Amino acid sequence: MIRAEIITIGNEILSGWTLNTNTHWLAIQLHSIGLPVSWMTTIADLADEINEAMKTASNRADIILCTGGLGPTPDDITKKTVADFFGTRLVQDNKTLEHVLKLFESRQITMPEINRNQAMVPASARLMYNPLGTAPGLIFEKDQRLFFFMPGVPHEMKKMVRDYVLQEITRVFKLPPMEIYILRTTGIPESRLFENLEEILKKYEDISVSFLPKLTGVDIKLKIATEPQPAHQRALDLLALIKKRIGKYIYSESESELAEVIGEMLIRKQLTLAVAESFTAGLITDWISDVPGCSRYFQGSVIAYCNESKVRELGVSPDTLERFGAVSEQTAREMALGVQRLFKTDCAIASTGIAGPGGATPGKPVGLCYLAAVCQDKVFVKKFNFGGERRSNKERGAMAALEALRRLI
Amino acid sequence: MIRAEIITIGNEILSGWTLNTNTHWLAIQLHSIGLPVSWMTTIADLADEINEAMKTASNRADIILCTGGLGPTPDDITKKTVADFFGTRLVQDNKTLEHVLKLFESRQITMPEINRNQAMVPASARLMYNPLGTAPGLIFEKDQRLFFFMPGVPHEMKKMVRDYVLQEITRVFKLPPMEIYILRTTGIPESRLFENLEEILKKYEDISVSFLPKLTGVDIKLKIATEPQPAHQRALDLLALIKKRIGKYIYSESESELAEVIGEMLIRKQLTLAVAESFTAGLITDWISDVPGCSRYFQGSVIAYCNESKVRELGVSPDTLERFGAVSEQTAREMALGVQRLFKTDCAIASTGIAGPGGATPGKPVGLCYLAAVCQDKVFVKKFNFGGERRSNKERGAMAALEALRRLI
Numbered sequence: 001m002i003r004a005e006i007i008t009i010g011n012e013i014l015s016g017w018t019l020n021t022n023t024h025w026l027a028i029q030l031h032s033i034g035l036p037v038s039w040m041t042t043i044a045d046l047a048d049e050i051n052e053a054m055k056t057a058s059n060r061a062d063i064i065l066c067t068g069g070l071g072p073t074p075d076d077i078t079k080k081t082v083a084d085f086f087g088t089r090l091v092q093d094n095k096t097l098e099h100v101l102k103l104f105e106s107r108q109i110t111m112p113e114i115n116r117n118q119a120m121v122p123a124s125a126r127l128m129y130n131p132l133g134t135a136p137g138l139i140f141e142k143d144q145r146l147f148f149f150m151p152g153v154p155h156e157m158k159k160m161v162r163d164y165v166l167q168e169i170t171r172v173f174k175l176p177p178m179e180i181y182i183l184r185t186t187g188i189p190e191s192r193l194f195e196n197l198e199e200i201l202k203k204y205e206d207i208s209v210s211f212l213p214k215l216t217g218v219d220i221k222l223k224i225a226t227e228p229q230p231a232h233q234r235a236l237d238l239l240a241l242i243k244k245r246i247g248k249y250i251y252s253e254s255e256s257e258l259a260e261v262i263g264e265m266l267i268r269k270q271l272t273l274a275v276a277e278s279f280t281a282g283l284i285t286d287w288i289s290d291v292p293g294c295s296r297y298f299q300g301s302v303i304a305y306c307n308e309s310k311v312r313e314l315g316v317s318p319d320t321l322e323r324f325g326a327v328s329e330q331t332a333r334e335m336a337l338g339v340q341r342l343f344k345t346d347c348a349i350a351s352t353g354i355a356g357p358g359g360a361t362p363g364k365p366v367g368l369c370y371l372a373a374v375c376q377d378k379v380f381v382k383k384f385n386f387g388g389e390r391r392s393n394k395e396r397g398a399m400a401a402l403e404a405l406r407r408l409i
Numbered sequence: 410m411i412r413a414e415i416i417t418i419g420n421e422i423l424s425g426w427t428l429n430t431n432t433h434w435l436a437i438q439l440h441s442i443g444l445p446v447s448w449m450t451t452i453a454d455l456a457d458e459i460n461e462a463m464k465t466a467s468n469r470a471d472i473i474l475c476t477g478g479l480g481p482t483p484d485d486i487t488k489k490t491v492a493d494f495f496g497t498r499l500v501q502d503n504k505t506l507e508h509v510l511k512l513f514e515s516r517q518i519t520m521p522e523i524n525r526n527q528a529m530v531p532a533s534a535r536l537m538y539n540p541l542g543t544a545p546g547l548i549f550e551k552d553q554r555l556f557f558f559m560p561g562v563p564h565e566m567k568k569m570v571r572d573y574v575l576q577e578i579t580r581v582f583k584l585p586p587m588e589i590y591i592l593r594t595t596g597i598p599e600s601r602l603f604e605n606l607e608e609i610l611k612k613y614e615d616i617s618v619s620f621l622p623k624l625t626g627v628d629i630k631l632k633i634a635t636e637p638q639p640a641h642q643r644a645l646d647l648l649a650l651i652k653k654r655i656g657k658y659i660y661s662e663s664e665s666e667l668a669e670v671i672g673e674m675l676i677r678k679q680l681t682l683a684v685a686e687s688f689t690a691g692l693i694t695d696w697i698s699d700v701p702g703c704s705r706y707f708q709g710s711v712i713a714y715c716n717e718s719k720v721r722e723l724g725v726s727p728d729t730l731e732r733f734g735a736v737s738e739q740t741a742r743e744m745a746l747g748v749q750r751l752f753k754t755d756c757a758i759a760s761t762g763i764a765g766p767g768g769a770t771p772g773k774p775v776g777l778c779y780l781a782a783v784c785q786d787k788v789f790v791k792k793f794n795f796g797g798e799r800r801s802n803k804e805r806g807a808m809a810a811l812e813a814l815r816r817l818i
Contacts, residue, residue, distance in 0.1 A: 008449075011619055012619065012621050013433075013436075013449070014436060014445070014446045014447065014448075014449065015436060015440055015445070015446070015619075015630075016433055016434075016435075016436030016437035016438075016439075016440055016446070017619075017621055017628075017630065018433075018621065019428075019430065019433045020429070020432075020433065020449075021428065023429075023451075024422075024425055024427075024428045024429065025425070026425075027422075027423060027424060027425030028425035029425075030425075031424055031425055036423070036424070037423045037424070037425070038423065038452075038453060039423075039450070039451065039452060040417075040422070040423065040429075040449075040450070040451035041448070041449070041450055041451075042432075042448065042449035042450075043447075043448060044447060049447075056465075071599065071622070072599075072600050072603075073599065073600070073603050073620060075619070075620075106794060106796050107794060107795075107796070108794065109598070109601075112598075112600040112601050112603070112604045113604075114600050114603065114604065115600050132797060132798070132801075153622070153624075155624070155797075155798060155800075155801055210424075210426055212426055212427075221426075275712070277694075281694055281695065281697075281698030282691040282692065282693070282694030282695035282696075282697070282698055282710065282712075283691065283695045283698075284691070285690055285691030285694070285695075285712050286690065286691035286692045286694075286695045286803075287691075288690075288691070289690030289691055289692075289712075289714070289764075289803070290799065290800060290803070292765070292766050292767065292799055293767060294714075295714060295715070295768075298714055299714055299715045299717075299718065300711070300712050300713050300714040300715055300718040300722075301691065301710075301711070301712035301714075302709070302710070302711055302712075302722075303684070303691075303694050303698075303709050303710035303711075303712065304709050305698070305703075305704060305707050305708055305709040305710075306704070306708045306709055306752075308708075309708065309709040309752065313709075313711070313722065313751075342722075343715075343718065355698075356701070357701050358701060358702060359704075390699065390701055391699060394695075394698070394699070
């Protein structure tokens, strides 16, 4: 079996300053190409520690992935330490120097001299260029082992993994062919999902099925060996059974976020979208606008945090606010219809509620919200009571509002 | 120096299925009592791996904290392995058995027989009782080292740490009293910050200063020994020098986010706020509304994604859009003034730009944006060119816009 180790170099992780999300993301990527991670190690930015960890990893793992410690400041010592470990020295890479100079030029700031360090790289390393930052990544091959060194900044590291690391691993090592299927669900708790699927899963105990519950839903993952053919077919049968049983909760059969799925639906049906938010206050719009090209369907939003704005911009009737309150089915409906009218769109979403921790009144507890979705002349309003903390209320609300629209389109 | 190691035992972490938040939380708790974490290790639920990790940890750490693998099912082998490691055997603990029986009784379900295992504990361990679950925690003392074994379920582990672990550590070890200061900066790159502070830091090399760069700024952390008094005073002097040198970039001297800092300023000065977003499209509003109680100053936002909405809701002049374009200083200014007028607020923020990856035109590249801040009759507009990916552009833009407002208030 080919085994991988992930080493995180960084005092900020050890001190509890930063939550290490890099190893988690990396493990997911490596599993997706059939490579299991056997060890995760976090150490300080100290030469002795790095050496020790490199030695240990070389004795047990075939593929070693390190992140962190590649910055320009003196506490970033990974590059120097690693050069020593592989018995090589640092030399200037002109392509990197040029890139770093250009990066500062484009930001219209003069480059601090210290950044010249970023172009000094171990002579025997192959480089992974970093369009998003100043530190190039490094690849070493030694004794049939592959070593990768990457920056700790998450988006720089991720781009490097996608652009270089995964290809390099599959080039050098023969990994067992494997397919991973993902079914992303929302609107059904993990225990209920499990209850619904228990009987089916029992008949397919040889296939690895895992459940990942998150605030915004549960992802189901099936790991399927593509060989031999009968095993593969059996796994596909299970997949079909699961989809048949809980299909209406599945919003995506890939890594796509719900906002992306909705974007594709809107483009396909040539529909436009506007949003009126109060409870979720910007989060629905933020998710929608994270999708590249959303300007093809997304027109805009009104975040009507005060009641005046619900009346003035969205045309909610003062009588509705008076009789039912801002947190009511009626207000949610009028907000959605109002923003649909204002932006002249086909579809609209609206949220109103009490995100907490303050604002609760008798009969209207923290976490109570009303979410409305409109598609042409169809209107759907639903009441939820999430009852949690402010941020998780916003996230659950945004997800439920988008899901309401998905089912309506 | 007394050193700690955290060992996580769990296949679900290695497979990338679960994000490991336990070690992060533990590190924060240990730092709060002055105990630095030197290593974090994650291994599989395998006896050989557990043994190997225990041996390594015993050779380098004084305090070893393990989580995971204490459940009743056959794959949870930590307890048996650890008993062997310490040369002891499993015996029944009646208090635990009673607790487990009661737990199932209170849930009104008959106890699966397998849960009797939970009352079998290593004879030489002291127990940490677990009111929230079935697995008791274990404490071993050997060769002046302290070993803790806890369940991996976060809330069970946390309660055990609060109820037993921290007291036990401070009882056995004398830890140096320590203070931590945080300076959160934005608008200055790490390398420039370092250039500015290099000379000062060189004179105080005995004090631990670390830089944590993030997309939205750089946090500076000083660890200060509170004893002896002269050393403490020296550290406070350094802190004052740093603040004097780069003070204008510091938005917070605590863990507070920029949106919280602005919220406090607005409340103190009795000012109100509205937001007009295009480039950041909901993100500024999302951050502002994450602050509990923001309804005291935040009135609402218009996310004017299409040009029509910039004219219709925000009153941007069609002539401005025609002559300078939607991505221009003039449009940003008119958006901010427009939303200030619309919501009748004292302050306003606006963003317009090209978030990418599409939308660039000659002279207007991806990442170009104009951010405007208004406070009463003061207006400030600034051009940025972030040139990155969509999400990071939005985050940098939102941060820079909030910072512009902070400096204006």
